[in-house]
Amino acid sequence: xxxxxxxxIPGDGIGVDVTVEARKVLDRAAELFxxxxxxxxxxxxxxxxxxxxxxxxxxxxxxxxxxxxxxxGAVGFPGVPDHVSLWGLLxxxxxxxxxxxxxxxxxxxxxxxxxxxxxxADELEMVIVRENSEGEYSAIxxxxxxxxxxxxxxxxxxxxxVGVERIIRYAFELARTRGGRVCSATKSNGLIHSMPYWDExxxxxxxxxxxxxxxxxxxxxxxxxxxxxxxxLDVVVASNLFGDILSDLAAAVTGGLGMAPSGNINPPGEHxxxxxxVHGSAPDIAGKGIAxxxxxxxxxxxxxxxxxETVAAxxxxxxxxxxxxxxxxxxxxxGGTSTTEELGSAITExx
Amino acid sequence: xxxxxxxxIPGDGIGVDVTVEARKVLDRAAELFxxxxxxxxxxxxxxxxxxxxxxxxxxxxxxxxxxxxxxxGAVGFPGVPDHVSLWGLLxxxxxxxxxxxxxxxxxxxxxxxxxxxxxxADELEMVIVRENSEGEYSAIxxxxxxxxxxxxxxxxxxxxxVGVERIIRYAFELARTRGGRVCSATKSNGLIHSMPYWDExxxxxxxxxxxxxxxxxxxxxxxxxxxxxxxxLDVVVASNLFGDILSDLAAAVTGGLGMAPSGNINPPGEHxxxxxxVHGSAPDIAGKGIAxxxxxxxxxxxxxxxxxETVAAxxxxxxxxxxxxxxxxxxxxxGGTSTTEELGSAITExx
Ligand SMILES: CC(C)[C@H](C(=O)O)[C@@H](O)C(=O)O
Ligand SMILES: CC(C)[C@H](C(=O)O)[C@@H](O)C(=O)O
Numbered sequence: 001x002x003x004x005x006x007x008x009i010p011g012d013g014i015g016v017d018v019t020v021e022a023r024k025v026l027d028r029a030a031e032l033f034x035x036x037x038x039x040x041x042x043x044x045x046x047x048x049x050x051x052x053x054x055x056x057x058x059x060x061x062x063x064x065x066x067x068x069x070x071x072x073g074a075v076g077f078p079g080v081p082d083h084v085s086l087w088g089l090l091x092x093x094x095x096x097x098x099x100x101x102x103x104x105x106x107x108x109x110x111x112x113x114x115x116x117x118x119x120x121a122d123e124l125e126m127v128i129v130r131e132n133s134e135g136e137y138s139a140i141x142x143x144x145x146x147x148x149x150x151x152x153x154x155x156x157x158x159x160x161x162v163g164v165e166r167i168i169r170y171a172f173e174l175a176r177t178r179g180g181r182v183c184s185a186t187k188s189n190g191l192i193h194s195m196p197y198w199d200e201x202x203x204x205x206x207x208x209x210x211x212x213x214x215x216x217x218x219x220x221x222x223x224x225x226x227x228x229x230x231x232x233l234d235v236v237v238a239s240n241l242f243g244d245i246l247s248d249l250a251a252a253v254t255g256g257l258g259m260a261p262s263g264n265i266n267p268p269g270e271h272x273x274x275x276x277x278v279h280g281s282a283p284d285i286a287g288k289g290i291a292x293x294x295x296x297x298x299x300x301x302x303x304x305x306x307x308x309e310t311v312a313a314x315x316x317x318x319x320x321x322x323x324x325x326x327x328x329x330x331x332x333x334x335g336g337t338s339t340t341e342e343l344g345s346a347i348t349e350x351x
Numbered sequence: 352x353x354x355x356x357x358x359x360i361p362g363d364g365i366g367v368d369v370t371v372e373a374r375k376v377l378d379r380a381a382e383l384f385x386x387x388x389x390x391x392x393x394x395x396x397x398x399x400x401x402x403x404x405x406x407x408x409x410x411x412x413x414x415x416x417x418x419x420x421x422x423x424g425a426v427g428f429p430g431v432p433d434h435v436s437l438w439g440l441l442x443x444x445x446x447x448x449x450x451x452x453x454x455x456x457x458x459x460x461x462x463x464x465x466x467x468x469x470x471x472a473d474e475l476e477m478v479i480v481r482e483n484s485e486g487e488y489s490a491i492x493x494x495x496x497x498x499x500x501x502x503x504x505x506x507x508x509x510x511x512x513v514g515v516e517r518i519i520r521y522a523f524e525l526a527r528t529r530g531g532r533v534c535s536a537t538k539s540n541g542l543i544h545s546m547p548y549w550d551e552x553x554x555x556x557x558x559x560x561x562x563x564x565x566x567x568x569x570x571x572x573x574x575x576x577x578x579x580x581x582x583x584l585d586v587v588v589a590s591n592l593f594g595d596i597l598s599d600l601a602a603a604v605t606g607g608l609g610m611a612p613s614g615n616i617n618p619p620g621e622h623x624x625x626x627x628x629v630h631g632s633a634p635d636i637a638g639k640g641i642a643x644x645x646x647x648x649x650x651x652x653x654x655x656x657x658x659x660e661t662v663a664a665x666x667x668x669x670x671x672x673x674x675x676x677x678x679x680x681x682x683x684x685x686g687g688t689s690t691t692e693e694l695g696s697a698i699t700e701x702x
Contacts, residue, residue: 082540082569083547091541115578117468141508141544151512155545157492161502189433190592193492194506196434218433220595221631224603227466227578241541244571245596252575280572 003036004068004307007272009089012045013281014291014340015073021293021344022071022300025316028348029304033312040067046077046085055088061096069303070274073296074281087139094132097271099264100163101170102132102240103302104247104278109294110325112255112334116227123231124254127178129171130243132264134163135194137240159194159239164201170267171237172209179234182206184216185242198239222246227253251278258292258333261299263306273306275299289339292331294320297347319350354387355419355658358623360440363396364632365642365691366424372644372695373422373651376667379699380655384663391418397428397436406439412447420654421625424647425632438490445483448622450615451514452521453483453591454653455598455629460645461676463606463685467578474582475605478529480522481594483615485514486545488591510545510590515552521618522588523560530585533557535567536593549590573597578604602629609643609684612650614657624657626650640690643682645671648698670701 010019023039030037042063044056055075057063064070070093075085093099107125108114114124140156168184175182184202188195199216206214217225219242226233226249238246251260260278277295285291297320305313323329329346330336338346361370374390381388393414395407406426408414415421421444426436444450458476459465465475491507519535526533535553539546550567557565568576570593577584577600589597602611611629628646636642648671656664674680680697681687689697 076540081547083543086540087543113468115468116466117464137541139543143544143548149512153510153544153548155508155510155542157506157508159504159506161500187592187595189427189437190488190595191506192434192438192490193494193504196432197494197504220599223574223596223600224608227600227603228607241538244538244541245574248571249574249578249600252578256579257575 001034001036003038005038005040005066006303007064007067007070008039008041009044009070010041010073011075011281012047012077013074013283013286014279015075015281017286017289017291017340018277018293018296019071019073021340021347022296024344025297025319025348025351026300026304028351029312029316032351033309033315035309035312044089046075046080049080049085049088055085061092064093064097064272067272069307070272071300071303072274072276074277074279076281076283078283091137093274094264097266097274098133099266099271099273100131100133100166101263101265101267102130102243103263103265104128104130104243104250104260106247106250106254106260108254109259110321111327112259112324114253116230116253119230126230126233126250127174127235128243128247128250129167129174129235129237130247131163131167131238131240134158134160135240157194159197161201164198165205168202168205168237171235172205172212175212175235176209180211181213181234182215183222183233183236184214185219185222185236185238185246186216187219187242189218219246223249226250247278256333257295258331259294259298261295261302263299263302265306273303275303275306289341290332291340292333293340293344294324297344315351319347322350323347352385352387354389356389356391356417357654358415358418358421359390359392360395360421360423361392362424362426362632363398363428364425364634364637365630366426366632368637368640368642368691369628369644369647370422370424372691372698373647375695376648376670376699376702377651377655379702380663380667383702384660384666386660386663395440397426397431400431400436400439406436412443415444415448415623418623420658421623422651422654423625423627425628425630427632427634429634442488444625445615448617448625449484450617450622450624451482451484451517452614452616452618453481453594454614454616455479455481455594455601455611457598457601457605457611459605460610461672462678463610463675465604467581467604470581477581477584477601478525478586479594479598479601480518480525480586480588481598482514482518482589482591485509485511486591508545510548512552515549516556519553519556519588522586523556523563526563526586527560531562532564532585533566534573534584534587535565536570536573536587536589536597537567538570538593540569570597574600577601598629607684608646609682610645610649612646612653614650614653616657624654626654626657640692641683642691643684644691644695645675648695666702670698673701674698
């Protein structure tokens with residue numbers, strides 16, 4: 001029997017609420033599909049930060065290194081600046097473990113409707129392949145002439161050949177296994193160093209995949225296209241920042257942020273990968289038992305898939321679809337009155 | 352009788368088609384409302400670039416300086432890289448004339464429907480106040496270790512106190528005259544130098560306007576909100592790049608890019624301001640007489656407003672609304688079969 005060591009980091013807010021449910025579903029899947037999940041829970045969070053001054057211990061990365069997978073809830077808490085909480089946990093994990101792919105599949109699930117009028121599930125299925133290790137998210141920069149009228153701030157974006165090439169190649173490999181189309185988000189008309197470079201490498205890699213249809217689109221026009229012609233998109237490859245924006249938008253035009261999972265993936269498998277819902281910690285509804293656990297359950301299914309438990313992953317996805325299609329158990333964001341726990345249990349039973 | 356000197360730069364593609372119509376409407380407005388427009392047309396474009404190696408003459412900025420307003424079509428042409436065409440004309444004009452506000456009002460016009468289901472005109476009316484002179488659009492940066500495995504590119508974003516403060520102040524002043532709400536687009540959790548600085552100045556300025564409701568929202572969540580809860584937005588203030596993305600998205604959820612005008616404004620009036628449709632040169636439909644001229648006509652109306660001809664500006668807006676509401680004359684993007692010229696003439700007559 002395969003045994004997987006999993007680190008659970010529920011984090012803050014509704015991250016805690018939804019991670020409990022995702023664990024429940026996965027434990028049931030392990031029973032049914034004959035593998036073992038060995039959980040270790042970490043209390044790394046903003047709450048911990050307010051007590052200890054650190055989001056995670058100094059050797060946090062070393063502690064995580066031995067795991068087969070990481071399930072992260074969400075981090076963020078009023079009073080702790082976001083750049084502290086995220087650069088103290090989420091972003092270092094992504095980078096230390098070379099989780100250079102942020103994979104964000106979106107589709108319209110059964111029983112849900114899109115905010116876009118007249119768009120059905122067959123027109124709303126795509127995957128955002130977001131660069132996850134460099135680009136616009138950089139700690140390089142700073143403030144000059146502080147306090148003077150000439151004060152200014154510099155913020156550096158960093159695009160390496162290695163970083164750009166590997167994410168674009170990943171997108172083409174993925175496109176081969178699905179619709180056969182890749183659209184690259186650019187903005188080479190405004191950002192005249194980084195984005196022409198991105199485009200150049202995109203063209204190079206595209207030439208190696210003549211069987212995949214490739215195109216590029218400025219990020220502003222691509223955002224517009226996502227609401228006007230989402231059916232014309234399949235695999236979208238984007239830089240860290242553009243992928244962040246486009247994946248939230250894509251989630252919003254499909255079932256909403258309560259339904260969107262994501263994987264922070266280290267493709268060679270040399271380091272653990274980390275799975276999380278796209279949504280944040282939503283302090284306003286935290287602890288009320290009304291958060292939608294679906295995104296986190298789907299993220300957990302992505303983890304099973306990544307671990308090689310494909311049949312179990314598919315079963316979890318099918319269980320989610322069944323419960324949503326029936327519609328009897330639904331959290332408030334889905335138009336129902338069920339609790340987080342009730343929806344988690346319904347999915348567990350449907351399994 | 353007031354006389355205004357106007358520079359018309361039709362540019363490329365459909366920029367030419369729609370600028371002809373906008374001029375026609377404005378000339379009629381001048382007759383009716385008793386002012387004079389003295390037009391000077393410039394052939395600055397990608398076509399000119401392919402002949403002369405320059406988008407505009409070396410003294411182009413000096414030539415424009417004496418005008419009261421500039422009406423720009425669009426620039427961009429297959430074969431001329433976008434960063435050449437734009438940094439050779441559009442962006443230098445924005446910067447040389449300190450057009451630091453890019454004002455992009457969007458609303459659902461009569462006779463049109465939103466791609467968002469069930470959203471009416473009363474829920475879809477906002478204005479994007481985009482920073483237009485600095486930020487992420489910067490020429491600073493370059494490539495290092497060219498051709499080596501360690502090759503990388505740096506792209507610098509520049510945020511000055513002067514630049515950030517003046518655009519945020521403009522947004523608050525504007526909010527005072529309308530809904531009384533400002534939402535600032537940020538991403539301080541990812542971009543940890545530029546955006547915390549933006550947020551800090553936003554908080555400072557907000558404190559001076561206690562009567563205006565202010566909030567900030569990460570750009571990813573804001574893009575999602577624009578399709579999920581557009582009714583909760585009024586004035587949105589954003590950096591150059593974020594404003595670019597959000598304004599295209601906002602146009603897409605209202606009537607589409609064929610309907611969205613914009614003004615590149617120098618608020619003190621020391622230099623000419625420039626007005627243009629949000630859409631690009633759309634080479635695929637250029638010269639076919641099917642482009643929608645509405646965005647450019649509305650941009651021209653913004654120019655009249657800026658020149659102080661408020662009554663005429665309102666009349667042009669009303670004429671556009673009347674023609675759209677009747678729906679008899681409509682270009683293909685509006686579901687009709689009329690030509691650019693027919694729609695332009697219908698608006699002129701409705702005046
Ligand atoms: C053409 C391009 C450089 C420009 C911009 O991004 O500023 C355009 O998209 C716009 O919005 O005016
Ligand atoms: C919280 C934030 C830093 C993060 C990001 O932008 O990467 C989040 O929005 C996400 O999409 O995972």
